[in-house]
Amino acid sequence: MDGVTTNEGFRSGFACFIGRPNVGKSTLMNALVGTKVAITSNRPQTTRRAIRGIVHRPDAQLIVVDTPGLHKPRTLLGERLDSLVRSTLTEVDAIGFCVPADEKVGPGDKYIARELAGIKKTPIVAIVTKTDLTPPERVAEQLMAVGQLGDFADIVPCSAADGFQVDLVGDLLIQHLPEGMPLYPEGDLTDEPEQVLVAELIREAALEGVRDELPHSIAVVVDEMAPREGRDDFMDVYAHLYVERDSQKGIIIGHKGSRLREVGSGARKQIEALLGTKVYLDLRVSVLKEWQRDPKHLRRLGFYD
Numbered sequence: 001m002d003g004v005t006t007n008e009g010f011r012s013g014f015a016c017f018i019g020r021p022n023v024g025k026s027t028l029m030n031a032l033v034g035t036k037v038a039i040t041s042n043r044p045q046t047t048r049r050a051i052r053g054i055v056h057r058p059d060a061q062l063i064v065v066d067t068p069g070l071h072k073p074r075t076l077l078g079e080r081l082d083s084l085v086r087s088t089l090t091e092v093d094a095i096g097f098c099v100p101a102d103e104k105v106g107p108g109d110k111y112i113a114r115e116l117a118g119i120k121k122t123p124i125v126a127i128v129t130k131t132d133l134t135p136p137e138r139v140a141e142q143l144m145a146v147g148q149l150g151d152f153a154d155i156v157p158c159s160a161a162d163g164f165q166v167d168l169v170g171d172l173l174i175q176h177l178p179e180g181m182p183l184y185p186e187g188d189l190t191d192e193p194e195q196v197l198v199a200e201l202i203r204e205a206a207l208e209g210v211r212d213e214l215p216h217s218i219a220v221v222v223d224e225m226a227p228r229e230g231r232d233d234f235m236d237v238y239a240h241l242y243v244e245r246d247s248q249k250g251i252i253i254g255h256k257g258s259r260l261r262e263v264g265s266g267a268r269k270q271i272e273a274l275l276g277t278k279v280y281l282d283l284r285v286s287v288l289k290e291w292q293r294d295p296k297h298l299r300r301l302g303f304y305d
């Protein structure tokens with residue numbers, strides 16, 4: 001970090017991405033940070049926590065706060081997610097408003113744009129994501145359409161999938177950060193506790209291939225995680241996967257436990273990559289009836305007011 005702490009002109013601060021569910025916010029954050037700190041899936045509302053990814057540049061440190069997709073709340077969980085997003089918006093130095101290139105601007109985007117119009121202080125960079133999915137003419141049209149949605153500091157197209165202009169998104173956010181020293185040590189990529197990242201990787205594996213309302217009903221808690229006695233290259237992880245109904249438990253476990261075994265081995269590989277050790281994963285499935293609507297259960301699963 002030589003020279004950095006005294007560098008004039010060094011910028012550091014926070015940005016967040018906002019947008020409808022599934023528009024590519026987590027993927028973009030991972031691409032900016034350069035590693036997988038937020039789980040992604042093709043199911044809407046995959047993200048439930050404000051995870052921070054830290055982007056290190058020679059002249060700046062950008063801390064990205066990942067938010068759940070904003071939408072009109074339907075359940076108590078939905079309401080808590082929305083208030084999480086709203087409080088995040090007032091605490092950051094810049095906002096990246098994501099709209100995908102491959103879907104027409106719709107009521108969901110307009111709802112968010114109206115919410116953002118109420119936040120006067122924070123500069124907003126509009127980001128047209130997933131440009132790899134559409135021809136350039138369509139991207140150009142989308143840039144125009146997004147421009148109509150509000151008053152933005154910049155509008156930029158990018159693709160997290162092929163890396164197109166991901167660095168530029170970083171530059172545009174960084175220019176709105178205040179001058180200041182780095183807030184995190186060099187090399188740190190996230191400040192989420194490892195246990196939370198591990199739980200998210202298990203949830204990601206469990207989401208593979210499930211349909212309908214089941215994705216929203218899955219929550220994961222890591223009960224215990226510790227190096228095996230006498231070995232620094234082996235981690236024992238004990239986790240619970242919660243669902244809301246007995247029928248869902250059956251689906252997750254699968255015929256003679258086949259599906260749960262797949263989830264476990266998929267998750268284990270990802271956790272091993274994250275931790276850099278071998279992992280033993282003990283995964284149990286339990287029913288927490290209607291946890292999304294129950295304040296007590298929500299607290300137990302880590303969703304606070």
Ligand SMILES: Nc1nc2c(ncn2[C@@H]2O[C@H](COP(=O)(O)OP(=O)(O)OP(=O)(O)O)[C@@H](O)[C@H]2O)c(=O)[nH]1
Binds near residue numbers: 025045132
């Ligand atoms: N082709 C393509 N797909 C992308 C791109 N970015 C994201 N995706 C895909 O879009 C889906 C949603 O991405 P996420 O990053 O989970 O979206 P999100 O906005 O964080 O979603 P929520 O957490 O539900 O709010 C995933 O299947 C991604 O692989 C991109 O640049 N190009």
